Amino acid sequence: MGNRFTERFGVSHPIVQAGMSWASSNVALPAAVSNAGGLGVLAAGPMFVDDFREALRGLKSETSAPFAVNVPLYRPQADEILDIVLEENAPILIASQGGPGKYLKRIQSASVKCIHVVASERHAKKAMEAGVDGLIVVGAEAGGHPPPAQVSTFVLVRAVALAAPDVPLIAGGGIVDGAGIVAALALGADAVQLGTRYLATRESRVHEAYKQAVLHAGVEDTTLVGKAFGPIRMLKNTFSERYLEAEAAGADQEVLLSIFKESSLKLAALDGDPDNGKPEAGQSAGLIKDLPSAEELTGRLIDEYSLALARLSELSVSLKGGL
Structure with missing residues (x-):
């Protein structure tokens, strides 16, 4: 499964486990x-800060393979x-929720590769022009913080692939199996990011x-809350019902913000x-029905990818035979 993503970042497969607060704020899952x-x-x-340093050192001791650190640039103590990240020689930084200009030269001068998370074609172009080493493009299907304009992964990934062809592109949002990997690569992505699928693994550090x-969720069982404050896609629950009812009733922003802050x-x-809570x-x-280990899931994704490619190959032969 080698391509320019695997070559540039030194991994075997074009599969990225999303940086998820709490779920991968530990050593076990990324390792x-x-x-x-x-x-x-x-x-x-x-x-x-001290817990992060300890976890980063633990991760380095658990794997000799490349890994990344996700840092939301808006968070307190981001600097x-x-x-x-620099002191401990982390190989790859994935930056999100902020512009690349503030950190990029500092990080790259230390030979740390930088991947930037974007949710629009415009931001992708800005990050590319700034000189990032890769882009993660997140579509509307994604959990957590999807694009405010709610452009689907299918459309947004294709748009960015055309607009920024020289930067390795990682597609995120709605991808859960090998068929999704093939679809994303066909759109022009070089790799995929899976969040919810890796959240539902044994090593994930969220509550059972x-x-x-x-x-137990169906494909229609997520919703968006906080559109005025930056949308969050989460599972439908008592909190989201209360928030959306207030929004539909025309509650003012102060009331909505108060309800929004009641949960986390x-x-x-x-x-x-x-x-x-807000279960992103x-x-x-x-599409998720089990809780495998992360190793088992990664191997399964590779097998499913091969099966999906074989199916397309058979389809290609069939089409050629009909011409």
């Missing part, structure tokens, strides 16, 4: 994915986290109740209350 040939990602978002909520991802992921998940949750 397992990297050891299986994908790109494991340590999520710095909710971590204290301190970036200092640790959260994982079970994902397993931590409440679902760490405290085990997915009904009142993509629409692909409806």
